[in-house]
Amino acid sequence: MSKAILTWHPTFAYFHNPYEYGAFDIDLERFARAIHNQLHGKPRVLSIKPKVRHLKQLLRETPGVISVDIETGPEASHMPWTGKDPTRAKLRTIGLGNHIHGVSHWWTDGRKRVEREIKRILEDPNIVKVFHNGDWFDLRVLQRYGIRVRNVFDTRDARRALSSTSPLKLSYLASLYLDAHPWKENEEDDEKGLVFTKSKRKLKIYNSFDCSYTHGSYIGITSEPEWNTPRVQRLYEVHRELARIAAEMHTNGIRVDMKRRQELYEQMGREFEEKKEKLNKMCGMDLNVNPNKMRALIFKRHAVGKYAKYGRFNLPDPLDPAMYTNAKDMDSACKVDYDALTSLLIDPDTPGELKEIIELYWDASSIRKARSTFIKSERLDQRIGRDGYMRADWNSCGTDTGRFSGFLMIVPKKYRQIYTASKGNELVGADWSQLELRVRVVVMDDHVLAEDLASGDVYGANARVWFGLPEHLTKCTCTAVDKEGKHLCLKPDQHIKKEARDSCKQIHLASQYWAGTKTVWRTALRNSETSEERNRFTWSLVSGLHNSFKRRYYRTVQYWEENHKLVNQRGYSESLILQRRRYYPREAPTTETANYDTQATAADIKNLCLIEIDRKLKKHIPGAKLVMDLHDAIYADVPKRRVKDTIEIMREVMEQPFTIKGRQWIFPTEIEHGFRLNEA
Numbered sequence: 001m002s003k004a005i006l007t008w009h010p011t012f013a014y015f016h017n018p019y020e021y022g023a024f025d026i027d028l029e030r031f032a033r034a035i036h037n038q039l040h041g042k043p044r045v046l047s048i049k050p051k052v053r054h055l056k057q058l059l060r061e062t063p064g065v066i067s068v069d070i071e072t073g074p075e076a077s078h079m080p081w082t083g084k085d086p087t088r089a090k091l092r093t094i095g096l097g098n099h100i101h102g103v104s105h106w107w108t109d110g111r112k113r114v115e116r117e118i119k120r121i122l123e124d125p126n127i128v129k130v131f132h133n134g135d136w137f138d139l140r141v142l143q144r145y146g147i148r149v150r151n152v153f154d155t156r157d158a159r160r161a162l163s164s165t166s167p168l169k170l171s172y173l174a175s176l177y178l179d180a181h182p183w184k185e186n187e188e189d190d191e192k193g194l195v196f197t198k199s200k201r202k203l204k205i206y207n208s209f210d211c212s213y214t215h216g217s218y219i220g221i222t223s224e225p226e227w228n229t230p231r232v233q234r235l236y237e238v239h240r241e242l243a244r245i246a247a248e249m250h251t252n253g254i255r256v257d258m259k260r261r262q263e264l265y266e267q268m269g270r271e272f273e274e275k276k277e278k279l280n281k282m283c284g285m286d287l288n289v290n291p292n293k294m295r296a297l298i299f300k301r302h303a304v305g306k307y308a309k310y311g312r313f314n315l316p317d318p319l320d321p322a323m324y325t326n327a328k329d330m331d332s333a334c335k336v337d338y339d340a341l342t343s344l345l346i347d348p349d350t351p352g353e354l355k356e357i358i359e360l361y362w363d364a365s366s367i368r369k370a371r372s373t374f375i376k377s378e379r380l381d382q383r384i385g386r387d388g389y390m391r392a393d394w395n396s397c398g399t400d401t402g403r404f405s406g407f408l409m410i411v412p413k414k415y416r417q418i419y420t421a422s423k424g425n426e427l428v429g430a431d432w433s434q435l436e437l438r439v440r441v442v443v444m445d446d447h448v449l450a451e452d453l454a455s456g457d458v459y460g461a462n463a464r465v466w467f468g469l470p471e472h473l474t475k476c477t478c479t480a481v482d483k484e485g486k487h488l489c490l491k492p493d494q495h496i497k498k499e500a501r502d503s504c505k506q507i508h509l510a511s512q513y514w515a516g517t518k519t520v521w522r523t524a525l526r527n528s529e530t531s532e533e534r535n536r537f538t539w540s541l542v543s544g545l546h547n548s549f550k551r552r553y554y555r556t557v558q559y560w561e562e563n564h565k566l567v568n569q570r571g572y573s574e575s576l577i578l579q580r581r582r583y584y585p586r587e588a589p590t591t592e593t594a595n596y597d598t599q600a601t602a603a604d605i606k607n608l609c610l611i612e613i614d615r616k617l618k619k620h621i622p623g624a625k626l627v628m629d630l631h632d633a634i635y636a637d638v639p640k641r642r643v644k645d646t647i648e649i650m651r652e653v654m655e656q657p658f659t660i661k662g663r664q665w666i667f668p669t670e671i672e673h674g675f676r677l678n679e680a
Helices: 010-016 023-035 052-061 112-123 134-144 155-162 170-177 200-222 230-252 258-283 291-298 305-310 338-346 352-375 378-383 413-418 435-444 447-454 458-466 498-511 517-527 531-536 539-552 554-570 590-620 640-654
Strands: 045-047 065-073 090-097 101-106 128-131 152-154 254-256 425-432 572-574 581-583 625-630 633-639 658-660 663-665 669-674
Touching: 045 200, 052 090, 052 101, 052 112, 065 134, 065 200, 090 112, 090 134, 090 200, 101 112, 101 200, 128 134, 128 200, 134 152, 134 230, 152 155, 155 170, 155 200, 155 230, 170 200, 230 590, 230 625, 258 352, 258 413, 291 305, 291 352, 338 352, 338 517, 352 413, 352 531, 425 625, 425 640, 435 447, 435 554, 435 590, 435 663, 447 458, 447 554, 458 498, 458 539, 498 517, 498 531, 498 539, 517 539, 539 554, 554 572, 554 590, 572 590, 581 590, 590 625, 590 633, 590 640, 633 640, 640 669
Parallel strands: 045 101, 065 128, 128 152
Antiparallel strands: 065 090, 090 101, 425 633, 425 669, 572 581, 625 633, 658 663
């Protein structure tokens, strides 16, 4: 009888999942066990109609340790799936288990003796309760139901402490440590949760397996040779604290100004219609900012059937696999996303008229996308609770460098005006001044970059050197604009042209992690907001500034080469404070060895300060609450009368000295406050 097991395809494991050290070897060993019919890991006993004796049996099987998982459903039957929002999710099942036995109890079954025993177990401080992502989700739901779980171990944060690049889904961890059968395959849907949630029996079986595999992952993680080392234990404690803070920020939310939101939505709708009309006029037909019509307009093979009338440029399909919706299938439809259109834009053989159309298409589609992504959509409406607060999906394990991820982190500054402080409060935002650049100085010992930062305007220093400008010129701070809203400099003989400084900033930031000239060019085009900016970044300008960057910051380039050799010798990159690691079982990509230690060290600084600020605000400023982690900035919602005290706490914590490479370093901060998020 054949058995299905979860695994990576060998080519995927080696070429496309290069970070998880040893995963491919584990799969090879699993294949051998499968051949000899020796697979293990699947729970032998499931109890989906448990009695108290089943719970006591669990405790006897693995005394002192038990795994826990819950399954939830929508707040009400007519409401959308809320499984990603523990402040609204309705508890359906509670599961307990170990590596041989899984139990699942339907919470509304009415068996009070079982419920009381489960509650007693969860609140018993002498029993370790093993969760997967429990701090962010399960514990908050259980607390709403009057259950305060004590003595918790979390496999998600434990695995991240061991390897910053490890995938963190339970299905992956179970596959890594057990011969888990594919119990989650084809059963999940982002909109509906588990597709079989209407089947009580299937949900309880799924819940039981979750518990058993969580326990198996716990055994595997705690058996890792590095698990009990001080480095990993410290990282684990930091991750647990960050998960708790992420959960609290989600619960706190940030207030939405509904009136301003609607005004901005309508304004952007008018802008979109204007830009759409310009595009249609240029095309001589109703393109309607439709990617199918745009594809037909450009490529000969797609101008067929109902789209035949849109064919104009009749270009052959591109050879670059990146230009297809499915890179492995060259017969699939050509993309018309930003990267694909950029390729056409920078191609000298692309007709000039098509380049103009691409610019107009970009302008229109970017407004429509921003309107639905950042201002108003069904998905956004679901994130806003009945109290009018946005609850973003903060994830403390969102990146392998240690930074948070979350919806509000990608909202452009101009759209942040719709988020405000609570009534009677202000938002206080503390941001390190160019933290990654300053950390780069420390990590790479780049004295030239240190001098440019000390000048007070690193990009102005770049512009003076790279464009050969006089030394007396400074950054333009003029606020005047012309009739079209374009920036005007009132003292051109004293200021660096804004366009020159902005160009140097774009190229500096795109170049700082060992990117090639073509990648730098694409990045500059991607980050340009207007066609005027994009037209400024010619190949000659970008290649010239990119070479100027490498000449000026020669020590950075030397460090890239030295560190790349070191990382390949030891098999991992590492941050300089918490020793967070990214593992490589094969030769490490140059762009990753160039950026990891800088970005991860900056994340270490931010995370340690975030934990300390949270502790001090709770102790000294009642009513203050953290609401956002925005790259290198930390935001708190604070009573107006305590804004000054909050600023003092944030500055004291964020400007404390950090010991890196045997020296103490202080990283300066900028702190603002205001009612609206874009003011703080």
